[in-house]
Amino acid sequence: MASPPQTARSERTRAALRKAATVRFLAQGVEATSAEEIAADAGVTLRTFYRHFASKHDLLFADYDSGLQWFRKALAERPADENVIASVQAAIFAFPYDVDAVTQIANLRVDALDPSRIVQHMRQVQSDFAHALLDHLRRRHPDAVERGDELDLTVAARSITAAVFAAMEVWLHAPVRSLPELARLSREATALLEPTFRHY
Amino acid sequence: MASPPQTARSERTRAALRKAATVRFLAQGVEATSAEEIAADAGVTLRTFYRHFASKHDLLFADYDSGLQWFRKALAERPADENVIASVQAAIFAFPYDVDAVTQIANLRVDALDPSRIVQHMRQVQSDFAHALLDHLRRRHPDAVERGDELDLTVAARSITAAVFAAMEVWLHAPVRSLPELARLSREATALLEPTFRHY
DNA sequence: CGATGTTTCGTCACTATTGACGAAACGTGA
DNA sequence: TCACGTTTCGTCAATAGTGACGAAACATCG
CATH class of the missing domain: 1.10.10.60 (Homeodomain-like)
Incomplete structure (x- = not known):
C-alpha cells in the first residue's frame, strides 16, 4: 500500500x-x-x-518518517560512553524543529480534525520511538543482549520513551507552550529515570 | 457512536x-x-x-471495558500506605484471568486477523491503563497534585504502565508462554522502577 | 386507554480504503 | 528504433464507517 x-x-x-x-x-x-x-x-x-x-x-504527517530517521541517527552519533538518558536528552535537544512547518500545520485547521486520528498517530510515533531506542540499546550493549536481558532492555526503552511522551502531554496542558519549556520538561522527565537506567 | x-x-x-x-x-x-x-x-x-x-x-474486545473497571477497583482497594508499584503488582496478580475466554479467542482465528488492528487495540488498552493509574496516583497523593507535580505523576503513571506492557511484549516472544511466567515478568519489570517511584 | 416526549431503528447517501486484473507508460538491451 | 519485462495506473467492485432525517417503538403521566 x-x-x-x-x-x-x-x-x-x-x-x-x-x-x-x-x-x-x-x-x-x-x-x-x-x-x-x-x-x-x-x-x-x-x-x-x-x-x-x-x-x-x-x-499530514508525511515528513514524520524523516524525523524518526533523524532521531535514530542522532542517537547513533552520541559518544559510546554516554548513558542512554543523556543520549536521549541530547538527541531531543538537537532536534531541528521546523517552526515554519509547525506554524503551517497550525493553519491546517487541525483542530477541526478528528482528534482520535491525531491520538492514534501519536501512539504510533511513540511506538516507533521506543523501537528506535531499543535498537540503540541493543547496539550499545551487546553484552546485555548476550546475557538475555531482554526484559531490562525493553523496560528501559519503553519507560524512557514513556517519560518523553509524558513530558509532551504535560506540555500540551501547560499554560506556556514554548519550545524551551518542552525541552525543560523532557529533560526533567527523563532525569527521573536516570538513577534506574544509569548503567545503560 | x-x-x-x-x-x-x-x-x-x-x-x-x-x-x-x-x-x-x-x-x-x-x-x-x-x-x-x-x-x-x-x-x-x-x-x-x-x-x-x-x-x-x-x-472482539467487547468485555475489555469490564477488565479496565476491574483494574481500577483493584487499585482503589489496596491499602492506603502501600506504594504504587506494590499496588500495581498486587492488582495484576489478582486479575481473574478467564481461561475459557482466552481459549475462545484463540479459536476465533485471530491469527487471520489484521495484526495492525490488534496492535492498535493494545495501544488503546495501554493508554487506558495509564490513565487509570494516573487517576489512582492523584487520588492517593492529593498533596503532590496540590504541589503541581503533574510531570512527576504523569511520568510515574506512564512509565510504570510501559513496564507492564514491556513485560507483556517479552512474554509474547518468550518460549514458555504461561500465565505464571507472565506474572513473573510483570513483577520483575515493575520492580525495576520501584526505587524511582517508591515515594508514591 | 390516549397524548406526548424520548430512544432506537431504517433508509439514503457519501467518504474512506482495499483487492483483483488488465492497459498504458517506462527503461533497456539488441 | 523495436521488442520485452517492470512499474504505475485506471477501472470495477467490495467492505467499513458516518451524518442526516423521518418513522416506529417505548415509557410516562393524566
Whole structure:
C-alpha cells in the first residue's frame, strides 16, 4: 500500500498529490477535503492516491518518517560512553524543529480534525520511538543482549520513551507552550529515570 | 457512536449482535465475516450495528471495558500506605484471568486477523491503563497534585504502565508462554522502577 | 386507554480504503 | 528504433464507517 517511491514517475505523482493536498487542506481544512478531490487535483485516480499514501491523514504527517530517521541517527552519533538518558536528552535537544512547518500545520485547521486520528498517530510515533531506542540499546550493549536481558532492555526503552511522551502531554496542558519549556520538561522527565537506567 | 446501553430494548439488540457475531466469527473467522452479515443475523440494519459498536473489531474486545473497571477497583482497594508499584503488582496478580475466554479467542482465528488492528487495540488498552493509574496516583497523593507535580505523576503513571506492557511484549516472544511466567515478568519489570517511584 | 416526549431503528447517501486484473507508460538491451 | 519485462495506473467492485432525517417503538403521566 504505502509503497516507497520506486521510479521517477511515481515520485512525480507523489509530489503532485502532496501539493494538491496542501493547497486543499489550507483552503478548506483537512476533514472537509476528500481524498477524491486531492486525487483529481493531482490528475490521478482515487485508487492511485491510495497507492502512494496509506490514508488521507498520512499526508499530514508525511515528513514524520524523516524525523524518526533523524532521531535514530542522532542517537547513533552520541559518544559510546554516554548513558542512554543523556543520549536521549541530547538527541531531543538537537532536534531541528521546523517552526515554519509547525506554524503551517497550525493553519491546517487541525483542530477541526478528528482528534482520535491525531491520538492514534501519536501512539504510533511513540511506538516507533521506543523501537528506535531499543535498537540503540541493543547496539550499545551487546553484552546485555548476550546475557538475555531482554526484559531490562525493553523496560528501559519503553519507560524512557514513556517519560518523553509524558513530558509532551504535560506540555500540551501547560499554560506556556514554548519550545524551551518542552525541552525543560523532557529533560526533567527523563532525569527521573536516570538513577534506574544509569548503567545503560 | 458507541453509545452505552440505555434501555432494555437496546440491550436486547446488543445481545443479539454479540451472539450473531460470536457464531459467525467462530464459524468463518473474524476477517471473513462482514458487519452486514452480523447485522442481518441479528435482524437489524447495518446502520444499527454501528450504533452499538464502533467497529466490527469492537465486538472482539467487547468485555475489555469490564477488565479496565476491574483494574481500577483493584487499585482503589489496596491499602492506603502501600506504594504504587506494590499496588500495581498486587492488582495484576489478582486479575481473574478467564481461561475459557482466552481459549475462545484463540479459536476465533485471530491469527487471520489484521495484526495492525490488534496492535492498535493494545495501544488503546495501554493508554487506558495509564490513565487509570494516573487517576489512582492523584487520588492517593492529593498533596503532590496540590504541589503541581503533574510531570512527576504523569511520568510515574506512564512509565510504570510501559513496564507492564514491556513485560507483556517479552512474554509474547518468550518460549514458555504461561500465565505464571507472565506474572513473573510483570513483577520483575515493575520492580525495576520501584526505587524511582517508591515515594508514591 | 390516549397524548406526548424520548430512544432506537431504517433508509439514503457519501467518504474512506482495499483487492483483483488488465492497459498504458517506462527503461533497456539488441 | 523495436521488442520485452517492470512499474504505475485506471477501472470495477467490495467492505467499513458516518451524518442526516423521518418513522416506529417505548415509557410516562393524566
